[in-house]
Amino acid sequence: MKFKIACLQMDIAFGDPANNYKHAAKLMEQANAQKPDITVLPELWTTGYDLDNLKTTAEAGAQTAKAFFKDAAVKYNSHFIGGSVANKTESGIENTLLVFDKNGDQAGTYSKLHLFKLMDEHLHLAAGKGKGLFSLDDHKFAGLICYDIRFPEWVRAHALDDVEAMFVVAEWPIQRMEHWRALLIARAIENQCFVVACNRAGSDPNNTFAGHSMVINPWGEVIAEAGEGEEILTAEIDLVEVTEARSRIPIFTDRRPEFY
Numbered sequence: 001m002k003f004k005i006a007c008l009q010m011d012i013a014f015g016d017p018a019n020n021y022k023h024a025a026k027l028m029e030q031a032n033a034q035k036p037d038i039t040v041l042p043e044l045w046t047t048g049y050d051l052d053n054l055k056t057t058a059e060a061g062a063q064t065a066k067a068f069f070k071d072a073a074v075k076y077n078s079h080f081i082g083g084s085v086a087n088k089t090e091s092g093i094e095n096t097l098l099v100f101d102k103n104g105d106q107a108g109t110y111s112k113l114h115l116f117k118l119m120d121e122h123l124h125l126a127a128g129k130g131k132g133l134f135s136l137d138d139h140k141f142a143g144l145i146c147y148d149i150r151f152p153e154w155v156r157a158h159a160l161d162d163v164e165a166m167f168v169v170a171e172w173p174i175q176r177m178e179h180w181r182a183l184l185i186a187r188a189i190e191n192q193c194f195v196v197a198c199n200r201a202g203s204d205p206n207n208t209f210a211g212h213s214m215v216i217n218p219w220g221e222v223i224a225e226a227g228e229g230e231e232i233l234t235a236e237i238d239l240v241e242v243t244e245a246r247s248r249i250p251i252f253t254d255r256r257p258e259f260y
């Protein structure tokens, strides 16, 4: 099955959800010209990394974002990997990825498991507790958030659940752009799956972000890559390539987990 993907590599206004909602809505309208099957947004796109003010800007139960994606999915007849938002839960504020299918039904959710100390996430956010698995059109996918890609064992745990594409949403700074590219390509090669990675563009008071959203096939070939600025990156993925790669070099049946 083929899916046309649109990654909304948006700039994000620091701590200003009202403006970010308006901006995301405008980009969705623009992306609709390409009629994407799956539309992807970046990490923490409603607030950016304004972590000091999350107590006021985080949404209880991510309710506003959920209503936004429910409407957008039906309006644009697109599945949405709705980036992540600051989500007030009973355990604290989580960095939560939302997935809505094109009928407007929530298809998945995942709260970032690995908190990134270099950007003080552990001081403001509560870590998630489970995997980001979901299905769209009867195909299995996974959602990952930014720093997660530095944990190959976490990504592999999803691949072992027969995931065919991993969606990574991020606010990855420009200083480590070469890590971003290398890690994403490695995760695609070693798990023989598509990797669709949507980063943000622009700057906040502390960081400039890399952009360079990418779509990578199961051979590790970059089939689409954005520049540094705001951009809608589109590409088509054909999941038959996952089956082909996995039967040509059968790493999943050749594994020797009894020795690991």
Ligand SMILES: O=C(O)CCC(=O)C(=O)O
Pocket (backbone or CB within 6 Å): 116, 119, 145, 146, 147, 148, 150, 171, 172, 173, 176, 179
């Ligand atoms: O791992 C990195 O270098 C960046 C991670 C990051 O920015 C994040 O998880 O928000």
